Amino acid sequence: MQKRYHVTTFGCQMNEHDSERMKGMLETLGYAEVAEPDQADLILFNTCSIRESADSRFIAHLGHAKRHKRNNPDVLIGVGGCWAQSVKDEVFQRFPFVDVAFGPGQIHKLAEFLTSDSLTAQGFFEFEDFPAQLPTKRARDLHAWLQISVGCNMKCSYCIVPSTRGRESSRPFDGLVEEVTRLAADGVREVTLLGQNVNAYGRDLRPQRRTFAELLHAVDAVDGIERIRYTSPHPQDMKEDVVLAHRDLAGVCPHMHLPLQSGSSRILKAMRRTYSRERYLDRVALIREHVPDTSLTTDIIVGFPGETEEDFQQTLEVCEEVGYDSAFTFVFSPRRGTEAAEMTEGLVPHPVKIERMERLVEVVQRRATERAQRFVGRTLDVLVEGPSRNDPTKLRGRSPHNKVVNFTGVATPGDIVPVHITAATSQTLAGEASLLATASAR
Ligand code: 5AD
Ligand code: SF4
Numbered sequence: 001m002q003k004r005y006h007v008t009t010f011g012c013q014m015n016e017h018d019s020e021r022m023k024g025m026l027e028t029l030g031y032a033e034v035a036e037p038d039q040a041d042l043i044l045f046n047t048c049s050i051r052e053s054a055d056s057r058f059i060a061h062l063g064h065a066k067r068h069k070r071n072n073p074d075v076l077i078g079v080g081g082c083w084a085q086s087v088k089d090e091v092f093q094r095f096p097f098v099d100v101a102f103g104p105g106q107i108h109k110l111a112e113f114l115t116s117d118s119l120t121a122q123g124f125f126e127f128e129d130f131p132a133q134l135p136t137k138r139a140r141d142l143h144a145w146l147q148i149s150v151g152c153n154m155k156c157s158y159c160i161v162p163s164t165r166g167r168e169s170s171r172p173f174d175g176l177v178e179e180v181t182r183l184a185a186d187g188v189r190e191v192t193l194l195g196q197n198v199n200a201y202g203r204d205l206r207p208q209r210r211t212f213a214e215l216l217h218a219v220d221a222v223d224g225i226e227r228i229r230y231t232s233p234h235p236q237d238m239k240e241d242v243v244l245a246h247r248d249l250a251g252v253c254p255h256m257h258l259p260l261q262s263g264s265s266r267i268l269k270a271m272r273r274t275y276s277r278e279r280y281l282d283r284v285a286l287i288r289e290h291v292p293d294t295s296l297t298t299d300i301i302v303g304f305p306g307e308t309e310e311d312f313q314q315t316l317e318v319c320e321e322v323g324y325d326s327a328f329t330f331v332f333s334p335r336r337g338t339e340a341a342e343m344t345e346g347l348v349p350h351p352v353k354i355e356r357m358e359r360l361v362e363v364v365q366r367r368a369t370e371r372a373q374r375f376v377g378r379t380l381d382v383l384v385e386g387p388s389r390n391d392p393t394k395l396r397g398r399s400p401h402n403k404v405v406n407f408t409g410v411a412t413p414g415d416i417v418p419v420h421i422t423a424a425t426s427q428t429l430a431g432e433a434s435l436l437a438t439a440s441a442r
Contacts, residue, residue: 005031006040008061011048013231014194015081017145018104019046022080025111037061038068042076042114047083049160049335055083066097076100078110085164086336104165105150142383142414144188148176148215149195154234156261157272157339158301158332161196170201173210177218184224189414190383191219193230199237213241220249226416227383227400228252232259232299235283236274247290254291255325255402258283259299263318264311267304271340277318284322293374295325295401302360303332303353306346312356316363323367325401326427329360365426372424375403379434382419384411399429409433 005026009019022044023033037043043065047058062079069075078100084091085103092098100113151166152159180191193215195201202210212230219228228251233242235258246252258280262268265276275283287294300315319327331353334341348356380399388394388406397405397417406428407419419431 003031003041004034004039005042005044006034006037007044007046008037008058009046010058011046011082013145013192014104014147014196015046015048017147017194018081018107020145022046022107022110025107026114029111029114037065041074042078043068044078044080044110047079047081049081049083049086049164058083062095066095069097076114078102078113080104080107080110082160082164086160141187143190143192144183145194146176146179146183146191147171147194148198149201152196153200154197154236154274155272155339157270157343158304158335160335160338163337165196168195168197168200168204170203170205170210173202173205173208173215173218176215177222180219180222180225184222187414189224189416190227190229191225193219193228195230196232197234197237198230199233199239199242211239211241212237213239213245216242216245216249216252220245220251225251229255229402231257233257234274235259235280238283238287240286243287243290246287246294253400253402254294255297255400256287256294257297257299258287260315260318260322261299261301262304262307262311263315264307267307267311270306270343271301271304277314281318281321293401295371295403296322297402298322298324298327299330300327300360300364301330301332302356303348305332305340305343305348307332307348307356308346312360316360319360319363319367323371324364325371325403326368327364329357329364331357368426369424372403372426372429375399375401375421375429376424377421379418379420380405380429380431381416382407382431382433384413384415384417386413395433403427403429405429405431407431407433 007019007022009015031042034040045058045061065077069077076099077097079091079098080102081104084101091101100110102109149168149170151168152161153168155162183191199212201212201215216228219225238258246254260280261271261273263277268276382397382399382405384395384397386396388396394406394408395411399405405419409417409432411417411433418434420434421429421431423430
């Protein structure tokens, strides 16, 4: 009988992409995906160690899998991803019912494990070179993730990534362009380029160094690719050539994610972010000068060790000044093995972190709502994804600015339709497909 698998993914887009690679690999091994872990012979978890909330959800899911295995002893349980990598073989001490554990660079080892006759639990955590090419199972056929680099050479003091994903290594330029060409021939219209520090791409390539901006140009030149996104860049490497690519290339979306982390230069230094508040604001000014309509989104951490009320005020000020279209906000939580986890001075009490978070979210949402009003009255090209989540009589899609648009009209997923925007909240836009324009676009 065909073996069945289920994968639960926690954390970031990099993990979502890794899960797609895991699924692609499992399908080539003859496994079929099922909707619930209870129906599976192989239950996998792709873990994250950045957000604490994901950890507790993961433990709850794992407990469920353990009970399922108790009644079905042949079931295999695997734990992959950053959390597994950060504790390595301790996975088996903490959860003795786990059969296989592997780090983010070791997905291919899962296949080795499954096809061997191994009866004992195994862990795979050695960091090797670039992960082998694996088939991917794409969640949305129109969209593909493309991992352009792995690892990160920065040393942000709160971040677990450098120790779990290793040194930065870029995939060869020509191979990437070939892959995008293949994807486009397969029907993909939108690609998201992925890397922990995506715009540092190419510096390590030999004999010829490449830049991230060159890659944007080459991907934009591929026929059929209409939208190019990328995540996550580091403000340090957001150079003018990248900003100009946004201005000059039709496919590069008018959206930039520019992680701030803190608006206080003192805290940024303690975070080892390599830029000050002023340099960050200079980047924003450069972006707004060349591409004024671009949406800016960000990541912010509140309650980093040593963050005073004054430091926090500076974060609020930057948010007021920039006016982000949206922000991911995190409460600082120490991660084992990171520099910040060893910091003992100026620790921010939990209730203060929560209170700061509430104030931050208020500013972010108010500014996002204000910024979003610029879309009202305009007609935006919306890439249709399917029915709207809240109202099935409507459709849902995304604007080039990465805003979710719920709209009335008739269209098929994959179509790009002009939508007249009638209302905007901090997170979503509402509108009506412009019928005449739709007919002429076909
Ligand atoms: N505590 C809180 N937030 C963190 N992030 C990374 N590490 C931590 C941590 N230890 C946040 C950063 C990063 C995002 C992906 O997660 O804001 O940009
Ligand atoms: Fe972590 Fe900093 Fe590298 Fe991002 S840039 S992955 S936050 S070390």
